Amino acid sequence: EAQVTQNPRYLITVTGKKLTVTCSQNMNHEYMSWYRQDPGLGLRQIYYSMNVEVTDKGDVPEGYKVSRKEKRNFPLILESPSPNQTSLYFCASSAYTSVGEQYFGPGTRLTVT
Amino acid sequence: EDQVTQSPEALRLQEGESSSLNCSYTVSGLRGLFWYRQDPGKGPEFLFTLYSAGEEKEKERLKATLTKKESFLHITAPKPEDSATYLCAVQAVGGRGSTLGRLYFGRGTQLTVWP
Numbered sequence: 001e002a003q004v005t006q007n008p009r010y011l012i013t014v015t016g017k018k019l020t021v022t023c024s025q026n027m028n029h030e031y032m033s034w035y036r037q038d039p040g041l042g043l044r045q046i047y048y049s050m051n052v053e054v055t056d057k058g059d060v061p062e063g064y065k066v067s068r069k070e071k072r073n074f075p076l077i078l079e080s081p082s083p084n085q086t087s088l089y090f091c092a093s094s095a096y097t098s099v100g101e102q103y104f105g106p107g108t109r110l111t112v113t
Numbered sequence: 114e115d116q117v118t119q120s121p122e123a124l125r126l127q128e129g130e131s132s133s134l135n136c137s138y139t140v141s142g143l144r145g146l147f148w149y150r151q152d153p154g155k156g157p158e159f160l161f162t163l164y165s166a167g168e169e170k171e172k173e174r175l176k177a178t179l180t181k182k183e184s185f186l187h188i189t190a191p192k193p194e195d196s197a198t199y200l201c202a203v204q205a206v207g208g209r210g211s212t213l214g215r216l217y218f219g220r221g222t223q224l225t226v227w228p
Contacts, residue, residue, distance in 0.1 A: 104156030
């Protein structure tokens with residue numbers, strides 16, 4: 001089954017404690033992206049990757065890091081989380097030829113206290 | 114700056130009452146416009162891609178159309194199971210500050226269809 005998986009699905013943490021949200025896809029997609037979704041603000045792109053070792057900033061990259069060492073994985077790293085990073089996070093993937101036709105993961109709800 | 118605006122923010126329809134959702138965009142050059150459906154607590158689900166003005170795509174009760182500056186998602190005779198938030202996203206060709214991998218989402222239209 002074609003899917004994008006994210007872990008963990010729910011996470012409550014404290015300010016400053018480094019965390020990683022994993023994202024994996026089984027469709028051999030070149031393109032992967034991270035978004036955050038906040039009430040009233042919609043879906044905003046954090047980082048994206050056009051292929052292995054190629055990443056670029058989206059709308060709201062501050063406070064986040066990513067890496068793309070393997071085609072299937074695209075982890076999101078928060079080195080020093082702050083309460084304003086409390087949000088619902090989605091990972092997505094798609095083929096390079098149709099970037100906008102994305103498969104989304106189930107989401108990770110992060111709370112930073 | 115690239116921008117996508119969706120209207121209305123929320124729409125309530127009675128079952129069978131057709132209507133349209135709007136997505137207007139101001140990107141410097143459109144590479145593609147995409148519609149998604151999102152159910153509460155889930156990730157968005159891709160519906161349609163539109164590339165050029167005049168193009169139309171259909172799927173069951175949904176039809177997406179595209180003009181030079183906006184797209185419409187027409188819902189014909191909706192059913193309660195069509196209730197969801199509909200998202201529009203655009204990919205720009207390029208230009209200042211835009212790269213191919215950037216996708217700009219609107220804030221969505223929350224559709225409720227009651228029996």
